[in-house]
Amino acid sequence: MYSGKAVGILGTGICIPEKVLTNRDLEQIVDTSDEWIRTRTGIRERRVVEKGTPTSFLAERAGRNAIQAAGISPGEIDLIICATITPDMLFPATACIVQDKIGAVSAAAFDLEAGCTGFVYALATAAQFVASGVYQKVLVIGAETVSTIVDWEDRNTCVLFGDGAGAVVLGEVQKGYGILGLDLGSKGSGSGLLTIPAGGSACPASESTIRNKLHFIHMEGNEVFKFAVRIIGTSVIRALKASGLTREDIDFLVPHQANIRIVDAALKRLKLPQEKVCINLDRYGNTSAASVPIALHEAIVEEKIGEGDIVVLVAFGAGLTWGSVVLRWGGTE
Ligand code: ACO
Numbered sequence: 081m082y083s084g085k086a087v088g089i090l091g092t093g094i095c096i097p098e099k100v101l102t103n104r105d106l107e108q109i110v111d112t113s114d115e116w117i118r119t120r121t122g123i124r125e126r127r128v129v130e131k132g133t134p135t136s137f138l139a140e141r142a143g144r145n146a147i148q149a150a151g152i153s154p155g156e157i158d159l160i161i162c163a164t165i166t167p168d169m170l171f172p173a174t175a176c177i178v179q180d181k182i183g184a185v186s187a188a189a190f191d192l193e194a195g196c197t198g199f200v201y202a203l204a205t206a207a208q209f210v211a212s213g214v215y216q217k218v219l220v221i222g223a224e225t226v227s228t229i230v231d232w233e234d235r236n237t238c239v240l241f242g243d244g245a246g247a248v249v250l251g252e253v254q255k256g257y258g259i260l261g262l263d264l265g266s267k268g269s270g271s272g273l274l275t276i277p278a279g280g281s282a283c284p285a286s287e288s289t290i291r292n293k294l295h296f297i298h299m300e301g302n303e304v305f306k307f308a309v310r311i312i313g314t315s316v317i318r319a320l321k322a323s324g325l326t327r328e329d330i331d332f333l334v335p336h337q338a339n340i341r342i343v344d345a346a347l348k349r350l351k352l353p354q355e356k357v358c359i360n361l362d363r364y365g366n367t368s369a370a371s372v373p374i375a376l377h378e379a380i381v382e383e384k385i386g387e388g389d390i391v392v393l394v395a396f397g398a399g400l401t402w403g404s405v406v407l408r409w410g411g412t413e
Contacts, residue, residue, distance in 0.1 A: 084211030088258030088411055090152070090249045092377040093145025095138045095223075096364070097127040097243050110235040117239050122340025126242030126365030128227040134168040136177040138245035139223035142373070143182055146219065150249035157184040157249070158215035161206050162191045163198030163222045163369040165398065166229055170279070178221065187219070194266075195274065195397025196336050198222060198369030199246070203393070203405055204262050206250050221247040222369035229276060231296035240338070241297075242365035246373025257411025260390075261323030263315045263404045270307065270400035273300045304400075308342045311402045313349030316394050319404035327351060329390045334379060336395035337361035337371040346394070358384065368397070385409050 102125040103114035117123055129138070139162055147154055162175035175189035194201040199222030206218040223245035230238045278294035279285050289295060312335065320326055327350045335343050337360055347357055358375040367374060372393050379385050387410035396402040 085213060085252050086255050086258045086411065087207045087210040087250055088253030088407065090217070090251045090253075090412055091146045091148070091150030092246070092248050092373065092380055093142045093147070093149055094247070094374050094377045095141035095145065095245045096374070097129045097133070097138070099128050099130060100125050101128050103239070106239055109232055110238060112235045112239055120341070121240060122359075122361055123240065123365045124362045127244060129225050129243045133225065135164055135166050135223045135225045135245075136168050136174050136181065138225065138243065139164075139174060139178045139221045139247070140181040142223060142245035142247040143178055143219050143221050146247035146249050147182070150217075150251070152217060152249065154182045154184040155186055156217050157187045157219045159206065159209055159218045160184060160187050160189040161202040161218065161220050162189075163194065163202040163220070164191060164224055165193060165195060165198065165368055166225045167191055174223070175221070184219065194401045194403070195399050196338065196366065196368045196371065197395040197397045197399065197401040197403045199372045200393055200395045200403035200405055201264060201401065203248070203250070204264055204403065207259050210250055210252060216251060218250045219247060220250060221245060222371070222373045224368040224370045226366070226368050229295070229297055231293055234296070236301060237297050237299055240366050242367050244364055244367040244370045244374050246370050246377055248373060248376070254411035257408045260325070260406045260408055261319050261321070262406065263318035263322060265315065265402050267400045270303070273303045273307075273400065274298075274398040305339065305342065307400055308338065308396045309345040311396050312342065312346040312394055315402045315404040316346070316350060316392055319392065319406045323406040325390060325406065330356060330392055331389035332379060332385050332391045333357045334372055334376045334391060334393045336397070337364065337375055338366045371395070
């Protein structure tokens with residue numbers, strides 16, 4: 081069980097780009113079809129930023145919305161963690177740019193990179209600061225402009241992803257509410273399955289890296305798929321166990337929105353009905369670290385999650401990484 085202060089979500093917010101890119105639009109760009117994308121992934125359309133829009137643009141707006149929903153001011157934020165695989169630059173951290181943009185003058189700020197699991201990792205990290213009493217309010221953001229790092233000539237990857245941002249404010253809640261337990265993990269032996277090979281110290285940018293398209297996402301989709309199907313159920317069960325709960329206790333599951341077949345496999349493994357899961361990948365595609373907070377926010381707005389509900393967030397991604405967080409929703413009054 082979780083020790084220290086009870087830590088929960090005080091408010092959520094999102095920012096979704098206006099521009100819609102449908103499967104039909106993609107048919108004009110690569111050799112694909114609406115039918116293939118829908119049946120293999122469940123995705124119908126995704127949102128993409130206008131050229132030149134950095135991740136911090138989306139992160140700032142999602143962050144402001146979460147702060148407003150929490151009923152606090154930016155000056156009360158003690159720490160900002162931004163989970164992203166598409167930072168504005170290699171450094172400084174996008175969280176620092178957001179800190180300035182939203183006027184969170186008292187906040188420390190750093191980025192966290194754990195692929196599509198980034199938000200869940202960031203939430204688990206932020207919770208430790210609040211549980212220990214070091215900080216009172218932490219803004220956790222998952223924000224991505226994946227459209228800037230996909231090869232729009234590679235049908236294996238470009239149809240899967242989308243842009244967006246989601247954020248939550250974490251703070252103390254009543255005892256018995258908030259985060260009850262979690263499970264984080266990694267398998268570095270799978271690091272080559274999902275990667276941007278160049279632009280880091282192992283392979284600095286050069287004319288040849290650009291020519292060979294090494295600054296775009298490279299993915300062994302099948303292998304990632306098999307890994308995801310296995311790990312989601314396992315991780316959720318571990319996090320429930322750490323919380324003193326079982327799968328029968330789950331009121332609502334918020335999974336990473338990568339592929340409907342992966343979500344369906346997780347539901348089967350956990351013996352959960354469709355009504356207990358949040359799906360928005362049909363509208364947004366895989367928004368990487370933004371997917372879980374966007375889905376969570378929409379589930380709250382649509383009143384699918386209520387006071388006292390047991391909510392499980394679960395994600396997997398590059399690294400390979402995975403993570404689950406179990407929460408009892410509410411306790412903020
Ligand atoms: N349109 C048409 N055909 C396509 C497309 C496309 N967009 N993409 C691939 N194909 C073709 C392939 O070329 C292949 O053709 P071939 O049989 O002639 O070689 C065929 O479709 C089947 O390809 P598979 O890879 O076997 O298709 P699969 O059913 O596995 O689906 C997919 C591929 C959707 C990528 C799936 O494997 C998947 O979802 N994997 C998980 C990906 C994921 O979740 N990644 C994100 C992790 S999160 C992060 O950290 C960023």
